[in-house]
Amino acid sequence: MYAVEVERLTKIYGKGETTVTAIADATLRVKPGELVAILGPSGSGKTTLLTSIGLINEPTHGRVIIDDTTVADEGWLPGLDLKRIRREKLGFIFQAHNLIPFLTAQENVMVALEINNLTRNNAKVRATELLNSLNLGHRLGSYPSVLSGGEAQRVAIARALANRPKVILADEPTAALDTENGKNVMNLLKKLAVENRSAILVVTHDHRMVEGFDRIFHVSDGRITNEKQRVEAGGTHGLG
Amino acid sequence: MNLALRDIRYHRGRFILTAIGLGLLIGVVISMGGIYRGLFADALAVFDSTKADIWVVQQETNGPFAENSRIPEDIKYRIQAVPGVAEASPLSFQTIQIERLGKPFRFFLIGYDPNGFGGPPEIIAGRNIRQKHYEMVVAEAMGKELGEKIHLGLNDYTVVGITGKVVSSGGDPAAYVSLADAQEIQFKKDNNAIRNDRERIAANLAGLQTLSPTQSKFLQQNITGITESTHTVNTIVARLAPGADLREVQERISRWNHFRPISAEEQTRILTKGMIEKARMQLGLFRLILLVISAVIISLIIYTSTIDKIKVIATLKLIGAQNRVIIGMILQQSLLMGVIAYAIGYVLILLTYEKFPRRIVLEAFDLQALFVIVIAICTISSFVGIRKALKVEPAEALGG
Numbered sequence: 001m002y003a004v005e006v007e008r009l010t011k012i013y014g015k016g017e018t019t020v021t022a023i024a025d026a027t028l029r030v031k032p033g034e035l036v037a038i039l040g041p042s043g044s045g046k047t048t049l050l051t052s053i054g055l056i057n058e059p060t061h062g063r064v065i066i067d068d069t070t071v072a073d074e075g076w077l078p079g080l081d082l083k084r085i086r087r088e089k090l091g092f093i094f095q096a097h098n099l100i101p102f103l104t105a106q107e108n109v110m111v112a113l114e115i116n117n118l119t120r121n122n123a124k125v126r127a128t129e130l131l132n133s134l135n136l137g138h139r140l141g142s143y144p145s146v147l148s149g150g151e152a153q154r155v156a157i158a159r160a161l162a163n164r165p166k167v168i169l170a171d172e173p174t175a176a177l178d179t180e181n182g183k184n185v186m187n188l189l190k191k192l193a194v195e196n197r198s199a200i201l202v203v204t205h206d207h208r209m210v211e212g213f214d215r216i217f218h219v220s221d222g223r224i225t226n227e228k229q230r231v232e233a234g235g236t237h238g239l240g
Numbered sequence: 241m242n243l244a245l246r247d248i249r250y251h252r253g254r255f256i257l258t259a260i261g262l263g264l265l266i267g268v269v270i271s272m273g274g275i276y277r278g279l280f281a282d283a284l285a286v287f288d289s290t291k292a293d294i295w296v297v298q299q300e301t302n303g304p305f306a307e308n309s310r311i312p313e314d315i316k317y318r319i320q321a322v323p324g325v326a327e328a329s330p331l332s333f334q335t336i337q338i339e340r341l342g343k344p345f346r347f348f349l350i351g352y353d354p355n356g357f358g359g360p361p362e363i364i365a366g367r368n369i370r371q372k373h374y375e376m377v378v379a380e381a382m383g384k385e386l387g388e389k390i391h392l393g394l395n396d397y398t399v400v401g402i403t404g405k406v407v408s409s410g411g412d413p414a415a416y417v418s419l420a421d422a423q424e425i426q427f428k429k430d431n432n433a434i435r436n437d438r439e440r441i442a443a444n445l446a447g448l449q450t451l452s453p454t455q456s457k458f459l460q461q462n463i464t465g466i467t468e469s470t471h472t473v474n475t476i477v478a479r480l481a482p483g484a485d486l487r488e489v490q491e492r493i494s495r496w497n498h499f500r501p502i503s504a505e506e507q508t509r510i511l512t513k514g515m516i517e518k519a520r521m522q523l524g525l526f527r528l529i530l531l532v533i534s535a536v537i538i539s540l541i542i543y544t545s546t547i548d549k550i551k552v553i554a555t556l557k558l559i560g561a562q563n564r565v566i567i568g569m570i571l572q573q574s575l576l577m578g579v580i581a582y583a584i585g586y587v588l589i590l591l592t593y594e595k596f597p598r599r600i601v602l603e604a605f606d607l608q609a610l611f612v613i614v615i616a617i618c619t620i621s622s623f624v625g626i627r628k629a630l631k632v633e634p635a636e637a638l639g640g
């Protein structure tokens with residue numbers, strides 16, 4: 001039913017006197033094909049929420065369910081292969097594109113497929129397809145250092161999509177881009193949510209970037225303060 | 241996809257430079273080993289080429305290589321007569337320094353009996369000595385041509401043959417002349433000294449009032465003979481007859497005063513233990529230090545290259561890469577570095593070792609052992625990087 005369920009999630013960093021409660025009692029549910037934004041100022045706990053869902057950060061309390069599998073309930077569930085769930089069900093997009101500098105655009109996508117046991121040839125075919133569909137057909141052999149910011153972020157998106165994940169987690173994917181490229185990336189994510197039936201959670205502090213999202217969770221001081229249903233969908237082409 | 245190779249491909253300039261640097265270091269280690277072996281080969285060169293079972297030398301000496309030994313040449317007849325001895329032959333050794341192209345040049349002159357043994361082990365050009373006088377066979381390293389003449393003492397000697405890599409235990413190239421020539425070069429070159437000796441002894445004798453004139457005259461004649469005697473050699477080498485007992489023969493010779501029969505085994509020990517022990521230890525220690533340095537450098541290279549890749553490793557972990565992918569990347573790179581550096585060092589030495597001033601002996605065992613050591617160093621060194629890599633949190637991929 002849900003791609004992601006988070007129930008009363010709390011994350012406390014540190015121990016003893018110097019603890020920071022980065023996320024407190026957060027509850028949210030995202031369906032396949034839904035595009036949601038997590039909006040809030042810097043330091044409000046957005047990244048913590050995202051990485052807790054992404055099996056990178058162990059939640060202190062509460063439950064996380066990915067694609068009907070409970071992964072955390074008062075801490076990780078024992079016996080889980082977190083890496084495997086990450087590579088099979090999750091796709092990550094970051095602020096900095098995080099491409100591997102010594103791999104070409106094509107290889108950066110292929111590596112995600114090959115660690116998921118795709119043969120080299122199949123990986124190559126799929127990577128090429130993906131990059132073509134993101135208008136990067138002419139950049140297959142280029143190294144990240146020669147790609148523009150927008151191109152690099154699209155390669156990163158291709159890598160996140162490679163294994164057809166149920167959930168895509170994007171942390172400030174437009175922060176390093178100019179407004180136009182930022183809008184393009186957001187539009188691309190919207191399109192992918194619909195086409196791939198993935199749940200897409202996008203963290204951002206820039207409210208101008210979230211138009212057309214299905215829902216918006218406002219976060220401040222570690223709490224989800226407000227959940228907005230889609231009110232306006234200002235078209236898929238950036239109206240400033 | 242092989243991440244190790246991709247990384248190397250991308251950073252090939254840096255990789256190649258590092259491999260060359262490491263290769264040079266490994267080359268030095270290989271050459272050290274070769275010099276170490278060469279030291280043995282040099283020390284044993286004359287000994288080996290003589291193929292004698294017994295070296296008869298002056299008593300209480302470790303001659304003829306480690307210490308000076310002088311014995312009369314005609315002892316060879318007595319040794320030949322010992323039961324169990326198949327043949328005996330006299331040898332004389334001397335180091336000679338000549339002027340060549342304005343620089344001092346040293347070589348090791350071996351006098352041997354052309355009818356006996358102990359001569360050049362092989363002739364690679366020209367022929368062996370055939371005449372009793374004024375012919376010479378030289379080692380390749382002398383850099384002499386066939387037909388060239390070398391002036392020694394009072395005469396010119398013609399190079400009639402070239403032999404292989406025979407050197408003194410100090411590494412000086414060897415030259416062979418007939419024993420008669422060698423004695424002449426050794427003893428007759430200083431006529432004035434002999435005349436002085438003779439006169440000094442005669443004067444002493446003349447002062448002895450107790451001698452009758454006849455006795456005095458007889459003695460004087462003999463003294464001329466003694467002081468002019470050039471029939472001294474450094475050793476007499478002997479070969480045993482098949483089935484002869486070494487101990488028995490040694491004992492028989494020992495029973496005569498003034499001579500010590502050194503077995504081949506003892507001679508080897510004198511040459512390798514006593515004479516080159518310090519040089520050997522020095523080289524061994526140097527080699528060990530170089531290996532330790534290589535190990536430290538390889539560890540550092542791998543560690544820094546892992547640190548450079550922290551973000552890559554974190555990203556790989558984040559997208560779910562298995563540990564073996566990450567370990568493989570570091571280990572393969574490390575091994576590849578080792579193999580390539582080894583190959584560079586090996587080829588370098590292979591191309592240059594003949595041009596070294598001292599002999600370098602490359603033994604398959606040494607080369608294989610070093611290869612194994614290099615691989616072991618690379619493997620162990622990469623543990624440092626792998627440990628670091630396994631501790632990297634996927635969360636480190638986030639943020640700037």
Ligand SMILES: Nc1ncnc2c1ncn2[C@@H]1O[C@H](COP(=O)(O)OP(=O)(O)O)[C@@H](O)[C@H]1O
Pocket residue numbers: 013014020021022040041042043044045046047048049
């Ligand atoms: N690894 C950590 N250890 C301790 N405190 C942390 C850690 N990561 C984040 N925090 C703290 O948690 C709070 C929320 O951080 P974060 O989730 O990164 O917020 P945002 O992404 O909204 O900027 C901040 O006060 C931050 O200092």
Ligand SMILES: [Mg+2]
Pocket residue numbers: 046047048
């Ligand atoms: Mg953040």
